[in-house]
Amino acid sequence: MSKCPFASPQEINFMDPKVQENWFDAYEVLHRDAPVHHMADLGMYIVTKYDDLDRVLKDPVGFPNxxxxxxxxxxxxxxxxxxxxxxxxxxxxxxxxxNLPEHRSFRGLIDPFFTATAVRKREALVNARIHELIDSWIDKGEVEFIREFAExxxxxxxxxxxxxxxxxxxxxxxxxxxxxxxxxxxxxxxxxxxxxxxxxxxxxxxxxxxxxxxxxxxxxxxxxxxxxxxxxxxxxxxxxxxxxxxxxxxxxxxxxxNETTTFALASGMWLLFRYPDVYEELKADRSKIRIFVEEALRIESPTQGLMRIAAQDTCLRGVDIPKGAVVHVRYGAGNRDPERYPDPDRPDLDRRASAAHLAFGIGEHICPGAALSRFEQNLAWTALLDRLDNLRPVPEKDDYTHIPGFWLRALKQIHVRFDRA
The missing domain is CATH 1.10.630.10 (Cytochrome P450)
Known part of the structure; x- marks a missing residue:
């Protein structure tokens, strides 16, 4: 394991491209030394522990958008x-x-289109699109997975x-x-x-x-x-x-x-390359695809964080946060909190309550498309594992770097070689 490059939270700059490429070294230091950390250069308080994030996200009055x-x-x-x-x-x-009460009224207009029941009615359409895409490149034996499938x-x-x-x-x-x-x-x-x-x-x-x-x-x-x-x-x-x-x-x-589902599918493929034993588990037992989808969302968190505002003076884990301050809820850090997730960096296909991660947010502002994204990913991995065999990386074409950015985590590209099943 490489040595963490940060000796203290004060050395962490969230706008540094090197930090953005691998957030997880920074999260490890913040978890240990400053779970609620005031980054003066960004003018915000960074919250990184799962329990604190849970508190903030479930209090839309105290911490509004x-x-x-x-x-x-x-x-x-x-x-x-x-x-x-x-x-x-x-x-x-x-x-x-x-914020409330507007938020609930606006969500009421669109939520019926994205319930689990409504999403299941799209199964034939989703499967048709999945197989059309696979058909377009399955005879080539290699695909740039993001451009030709995940996007x-x-x-x-x-x-x-x-x-x-x-x-x-x-x-x-x-x-x-x-x-x-x-x-x-x-x-x-x-x-x-x-x-x-x-x-x-x-x-x-x-x-x-x-x-x-x-x-x-x-x-x-x-x-x-x-x-x-x-x-x-x-x-x-x-x-x-x-x-x-x-x-x-x-x-x-x-x-x-579309964006976060794209990022999640690409990250899922990258996880299979990094953990071939997990790939073998999935090939042997398709029922574990559901947990794999949740673990990919948790580990790589397409949306690394969003913002809230402190509605009044408050204290979080001993840190005083003044009224009006920006509170940055760092989903990606909470999803790798070792107190919540033992061995947090590794996908565990037997992990209990696997869907209770923060990748889609929680509480009042949970992502309206969460059910649709999960549905697409489950059907996609089922088809990919059924139709492709011996998934493997193409190291001469990929360096597995990410698009720089403060909020999102997205691989630039990922090439895959495979055999036709």
């Missing part, structure tokens, strides 16, 4: 880029990340659920990537302007789609958003959603519904 239009625009740190939303598009809203699968499924045409998948992926990119922080002015302009293209596309579906609604999420009545808990009035709200809900669902 701050994803207002103003807060969203702070993601875009250059005023010239921010101004484009006002001159050419709509405010960058995230209605699904608002197109979840994008196709969430796009269909929202009501976007399949022909538009390539540009939907481009728009989704632009929505996510500002979360990596530290973009140049030109990079931010490019992201904003690309996102505004997406805003106009969603608006045009919603306009058409108001006239000719179909059985999909955007038709529902465009036509339903919304009971506004702030005014007590029943009204239609604004264009900005429809856009904000739709782009959030599209991005959240």
């Amino acid at each position: 701050d994803y207002s239009a103003e807060a969203q625009e702070t993601l875009i740190q250059h005023p010239e880029a921010q101004a484009l939303y006002h001159s050419e598009g709509w405010p960058r809203l995230m209605p699904l990340s608002t 197109p699968l979840p994008m196709a499924i969430i796009a269909e659920a929202l009501g976007f045409p399949r022909l538009d998948l390539p540009q939907l992926k481009r728009w989704s990537a632009a929505w996510v990119k500002p979360w990596s922080r530290g973009l140049t002015l030109e990079e931010e302007k490019e992201c904003v302009r690309t996102h505004i293209e997406f805003q106009h596309y969603i608006h045009e789609t919603a306009q058409k579906k108001r006239v000719n609604p179909t059985d999909d999420v955007i038709s529902h958003l465009a036509t339903t009545d919304y009971d506004d808990p702030l005014t007590g009035e029943t009204r239609k959603l604004t264009d900005a709200e429809v856009i904000g809900i739709s782009d959030h669902l599209l991005t959240g519904g």
